[in-house]
Amino acid sequence: AQSVTQLGSHVSVSEGALVLLRCNYSSSVPPYLFWYVQYPNQGLQLLLKYTSAATLVKGINGFEAEFKKSETSFHLTKPSAHMSDAAEYFCAVSDLTTGGFKTIFGAGTRLFVKA
C-alpha cells in the first residue's frame, strides 16, 4: 500500500539559509511523486513533480527535489529561503491502481522563515 512520511511537522530556517524538507514514500510500483505548497487561506499549488524522467526535478520559486529510489525519498530543497516561502508543504505519491489513480498525501511540513 502507498504511504508518505514527512519528517518534521515544523521546520524553521533563517532567511537566506538552505531549506530541506524531507519526504519518504512507499509504493509497490514506480510512482509519480509531487510536492505541493499551501499558503494561508489558499488552495494547494503544485511545486514540482517526478514522473520517471530525470531524477532531479526543478520546480517553481527555486525549489527542486531529487528522487532516490534506493532510499525511497523525494526531499525538497531550496538553496536560499525567502520570507515568502513560509507556507505548508505537502509531499504526495500517486499510483495507477486497478481502479485508476489514487493519490496519498503526507501530513505536511510547515515552513517558518525568520528574518
Add this chain to the structure above:
Amino acid sequence: DTGVSQNPRHKITKRGQNVTFRCDPISEHNRLYWYRQTLGQGPEFLTYFQNEAQLEKSRLLSDRFSAERPKGSFSTLEIQRTEQGDSAMYLCASSVDTGGDEQYFGPGTRLTVT
C-alpha cells in the same frame, strides 16, 4: 479558464442535516478528485472520477457519503446525516489524462457541523 471552482466556500449545518457541495473542474480535465482535509493534516483521498465513471473510492468513505459526476463535467459530493466529525475542508482537484496526474486544486468548501 479560471481554474477549479467549488461552491459553497463555507457551509454551517446542524448535526443530522444533509449537505451537498459542488465542484467545477478545469474544462478539458477528465479526471476529478475529492479530498477531505482537517487541521494539521494533509488532504485525505475520498474518491476519484475518470469522466463520469467513479473508479476509486476510499474505504474510509462511509455510506453517508456519495459523489456523482453525471456528465463528466461538474461533480457533487453529498453527506447525509452529518456528524460533528464531518467538520473539515473538502477539496476538489482535476487533472488531464496525459500522464503525470498533475492535479489542480480548488479553494475548498469548509464544512462546520454544529
